[in-house]
Amino acid sequence: MKQTIIPLGPYHPLLEEPEHFKLYVEGERVIDLDVEIGYNHRGIEKLSEGKTWDQVPYLVERICGICSTSHPMAYCLAVEDLIGCEVPKRAQLIRVIVCELERIHSHLLWVGLAGHFIGYNTVWMWAWKYRETILEICEKLTGNRNHYAMFKPGGVRRDFDKEQVDYGLQRIVEMEKPTRLLTDAILDDPVIHKRLKGIGVLTKKDAVLYSALGPTSRGSGIPWDARNDEPLDGFKDLKWKVIVQQDGDVFSKGVVRLLECFESISMIKQALVKLPEGGTIDADIKEVPMGEGCGRYEAPRGEVFHYVRSDGSNMPYRHKVRAPTFNNLPTFEASCKGETIADVALITASIDPCYCCTERVAVVDRNNNEKILREKDLLKLSVDKTHNIMKKLGKTPPLYNMEI
Amino acid sequence: MSKEVMKDLKKKLGKKIIDMVQPRSNRIYIRVEPEKAPGVVEYLFSKYKCKLCTATGIDMREGIEMIYHLAREDKNILINVKTLIPYSKLEMDSIGKKIPAFRWIEREINEMLGVEFKGHPDMRRLLLADSFPKGKYPLRKDFKHSDVTDEDYDYERSGI
Numbered sequence: 001m002k003q004t005i006i007p008l009g010p011y012h013p014l015l016e017e018p019e020h021f022k023l024y025v026e027g028e029r030v031i032d033l034d035v036e037i038g039y040n041h042r043g044i045e046k047l048s049e050g051k052t053w054d055q056v057p058y059l060v061e062r063i064c065g066i067c068s069t070s071h072p073m074a075y076c077l078a079v080e081d082l083i084g085c086e087v088p089k090r091a092q093l094i095r096v097i098v099c100e101l102e103r104i105h106s107h108l109l110w111v112g113l114a115g116h117f118i119g120y121n122t123v124w125m126w127a128w129k130y131r132e133t134i135l136e137i138c139e140k141l142t143g144n145r146n147h148y149a150m151f152k153p154g155g156v157r158r159d160f161d162k163e164q165v166d167y168g169l170q171r172i173v174e175m176e177k178p179t180r181l182l183t184d185a186i187l188d189d190p191v192i193h194k195r196l197k198g199i200g201v202l203t204k205k206d207a208v209l210y211s212a213l214g215p216t217s218r219g220s221g222i223p224w225d226a227r228n229d230e231p232l233d234g235f236k237d238l239k240w241k242v243i244v245q246q247d248g249d250v251f252s253k254g255v256v257r258l259l260e261c262f263e264s265i266s267m268i269k270q271a272l273v274k275l276p277e278g279g280t281i282d283a284d285i286k287e288v289p290m291g292e293g294c295g296r297y298e299a300p301r302g303e304v305f306h307y308v309r310s311d312g313s314n315m316p317y318r319h320k321v322r323a324p325t326f327n328n329l330p331t332f333e334a335s336c337k338g339e340t341i342a343d344v345a346l347i348t349a350s351i352d353p354c355y356c357c358t359e360r361v362a363v364v365d366r367n368n369n370e371k372i373l374r375e376k377d378l379l380k381l382s383v384d385k386t387h388n389i390m391k392k393l394g395k396t397p398p399l400y401n402m403e404i
Numbered sequence: 405m406s407k408e409v410m411k412d413l414k415k416k417l418g419k420k421i422i423d424m425v426q427p428r429s430n431r432i433y434i435r436v437e438p439e440k441a442p443g444v445v446e447y448l449f450s451k452y453k454c455k456l457c458t459a460t461g462i463d464m465r466e467g468i469e470m471i472y473h474l475a476r477e478d479k480n481i482l483i484n485v486k487t488l489i490p491y492s493k494l495e496m497d498s499i500g501k502k503i504p505a506f507r508w509i510e511r512e513i514n515e516m517l518g519v520e521f522k523g524h525p526d527m528r529r530l531l532l533a534d535s536f537p538k539g540k541y542p543l544r545k546d547f548k549h550s551d552v553t554d555e556d557y558d559y560e561r562s563g564i
Contacts, residue, residue, distance in 0.1 A: 038529070322457065330504060330505070
C-alpha cells in the first residue's frame with residue numbers, strides 16, 4: 001500500500017504551544033508518528049539566570065497561561081527546599097486554594113475543547129459557562145482571572161479577608177451541581193462512550209516506560225500524583241483521593257479530569273473553612289545560601305519539576321524547568337500507532353497538550369501530490385465519525401455548523 | 405522510610421558510587437563517575453521502579469554536571485544521580501537507546517550544552533531551530549546573546 005506522510009501543525013492560535021506532528025499513514029491508519037517541538041522556544045531557563053530570586057516567579061508564571069500558578073508553586077518549593085524553611089500554615093492553605101481553582105478551570109477548558117472536537121458543541125458551551133464561575137472566584141480572591149502573581153518563596157503575597165473567603169465559599173458550593181450535571185451528561189451518553197472508548201490506549205507498561213505524568217498516567221492505572229507523593233503540609237490535613245482509571249484510552253483520561261474537579265471543589269471548601277484566623281503569610285526569606293533544591297508540584301496536566309542551584313548570589317546559578325507535556329508528548333509513539341487520522345487528532349488532544357497542531361494539515365503522498373487539509377477539514381473528519389456512530393445507534397445527528 | 409532506601413541503595417550500588425548524602429528526608433543525592441552513571445540510572449529506573457522526572461545539565465568550571473532526577477513515588481523520595489563530565493571528554497553512554505523516556509531530554513542537553521550521548525537512536529535538534537549555527541551552546545555560561553548574529557544562521561539547512 002502507498003505510504004503517505006501527513007504533517008499536522010505547527011501553528012494554531014487556539015491553545016498555548018505550537019507543535020508539529022508528522023503522521024506516516026497507510027490509507028487511513030497511522031503507522032508511525034514524529035513530533036517536532038521548539039517553535040516557541042523562549043529561553044526561559046537562560047533568562048532566569050539573569051533575574052533575582054524574587055523576580056523569577058513572575059517569569060515562570062508566564063511559561064503557561066493556564067498552569068500559571070503551578071510553575072511559580074514548583075519554583076517556590078524548590079527554593080524552600082534549598083533553604084529548608086517552613087511555610088506558615090495560612091500561606092499553605094491559600095496556596096492550595098489558588099492551585100485547586102486553577103485545576104478546575106483547566107480541566108473544564110479541556111472538557112469543552114474535547115466536546116467541540118467530537119461535535120458536541122453543547123458540551124463546549126456548558127463547560128466554558130461553568131468555568132466562568134471559577135474565573136470569577138479567582139478574580140475576587142486574587143485580583144486576576146489568570147496570572148495571579150500570588151506566590152513568592154516562603155509564602156504568598158496577598159492575604160484573603162473575611163469577605164473574600166465568604167464569597168469563595170458561596171460560589172464554590174454553587175459549582176457542585178452544574179459540575180455533577182455536566183459529568184453525568186457526558187458519562188451517560190452512549191455516543192461518547194462509543195466514540196472515545198478503546199481509542200489511543202496507552203498501556204500501563206508504556207506509561208511507565210515513557211514516565212507519563214498527570215491524568216495521562218492516572219488514566220492508565222498508575223496512581224502518580226505529586227500532591228500525594230511529595231506531600232505538602234497544606235495537603236496533608238485535607239481529605240481527598242487520587243483518581244485512577246484503568247483503561248488508558250481517551251475516555252479514561254477524560255473521566256480522570258472530570259472526577260478530579262469534584263476532589264478539587266471539596267479541597268477548596270475544606271481549605272476555606274480551615275483557614276486559620278490571622279497569622280503570618282510569609283516566612284520572610286532574606287537571602288538564599290549556596291546549595292540546590294528540587295520542587296515538584298502537580299499541575300493540571302501532570303507534575304511540574306523545577307531545579308535550582310545557588311552560588312550564594314542574588315540570582316540562580318542554574319534553573320531547570322520541566323513542564324509535564326515534555327514527558328507526555330513522546331507517549332504518542334505508543335498510543336497513536338494503528339489509529340485512524342480522525343482519532344489521532346483527538347488522541348493528541350487527550351493529554352491536554354498545547355494542541356495547536358490542527359490549523360493546517362497537508363496530505364503528502366509519495367508522488368509529491370500535496371493536498372492541504374485545514375482545521376475545518378480535520379474537525380469534519382472527527383465530527384463525521386461521531387455522527388456515523390449516532391446513525392448506527394438509531395439517533396438523528398444534530399445539524400452541525402462547521403463555521404463555529 | 406528514607407533511611408531504608410539509603411540502606412538499600414548502599415547495599416545494591418555500593419561499589420559503583422562515590423558518595424551518597426541525604427540533606428532532607430525526601431531527597432537523596434548520589435555522586436557517580438560518568439562511566440558508571442548510565443548503569444546506576446538504568447538500575448534505578450528499571451529495577452528500583454523509579455520514574456524519570458527529568459535530567460539537568462549544568463555548566464561548571466571543570467565540565468558539564470549532569471543530574472538525573474528519579475522519583476520513587478510509593479516511598480515519597482526523590483533520588484538525584486550526579487556525575488561530572490569533563491570538558492576534555494564531553495560524552496557519555498545514552499540511556500535513551502534502551503528507555504524511551506530519556507530520549508527527549510538527552511536531545512535537549514545535547515543541543516543546549518554540547519554533551520554527546522553515544523548510541524542515541526535519534527539525535528536531531530529538539531528545541532533549537534535547524535538553522536541555528538553548529539557548535540554554539542546557549543545554556544553554557546560563556547554564551548552571550550551577541551555570540552550569534554543573523555549571518556550565522558544557516559537557512560539552507562532548515563529549507564527556508
